[in-house]
Amino acid sequence: MNTIQINTGSREEMVDITDSVRRMIKENDWQSGALLLYCPHTTGAITVNEGADPDVVRDITVNMRKLVPHHGDYKHLEGNSDAHIKTSMFGPDQMLIVENSEVMLGTWQRIFFCEFDGPRNRKLWAQFMPS
Template identity: 30%
Template sequence: MLLLLDCDAPWAQEGLHRRPRVSSGRHTLGGGRDVTAHSSELAVQTRGDGDTVAVTGLVRRESARSAVDSGIVLVSVVGSTAAITTIEYEPGLVADLGKAWERVAPAGIAYEHDRRWGDGNGHSHVRAAILGPSTSIPLIHGELALGTWQQVVLVDFDTRPRTRRIVVQVLGE
């Protein structure tokens, strides 16, 4: 499967479009070893405004579908106002993170992004840029190498509900 994405931002210039390739299959590395590359795209509904959604179950399901025993799992969100990380997913920590984000990149202050685009989500972009769009997790004997309470989460910082696209890519043998 080939997925083509173009940057449709008004300021994009010719030749700067990104065309990521999404595929599955076996590939041989230089040492002659077969490596499986399994990619899938998932849709996750969010409420925005720091909504934190546990996606560990989805990531485990896709890892199992890959049939990879040993490798690495990359989990990435498509978009510039959301992030992927791991946390102990419980209400107290989710509330603590919301308070921390309000101290680090407050919603109620002026952002140059908001002045330029007028969409009121400058803080969303800053927060997502700090946390980052992806994380990688070792896959050992077919299991994600996560701590007892560690969960993979999607954090949507945008100001409105969204359907977020998450790409899970499993590489290994």
């Protein structure tokens, strides 16, 4: 198992980790198989979405704030219930195809770590399963 370290700078943000994932694949000489990325944090998630136009990330972040506002009818004492809900909506993992040492993504797709309760130092676990 490998680990990707991520330092976030704001309460909510989507950090493009695609290059880190590609570098990890190359450094480990992973050829073909499946790569599981897993977030062990209850207020962070992983998603794949468009990375060519930064307005997409902005739109996702802004509208998630509207769908699940920071202050609402929550009872959780830590004050981050919205972050837990957003994490559940996105999910803690992504399974990605690796072929010839390349992560298989669509033309505009990128891999994002989603921070919902930052800023924090985070980690992702990566497990490669060769085919």
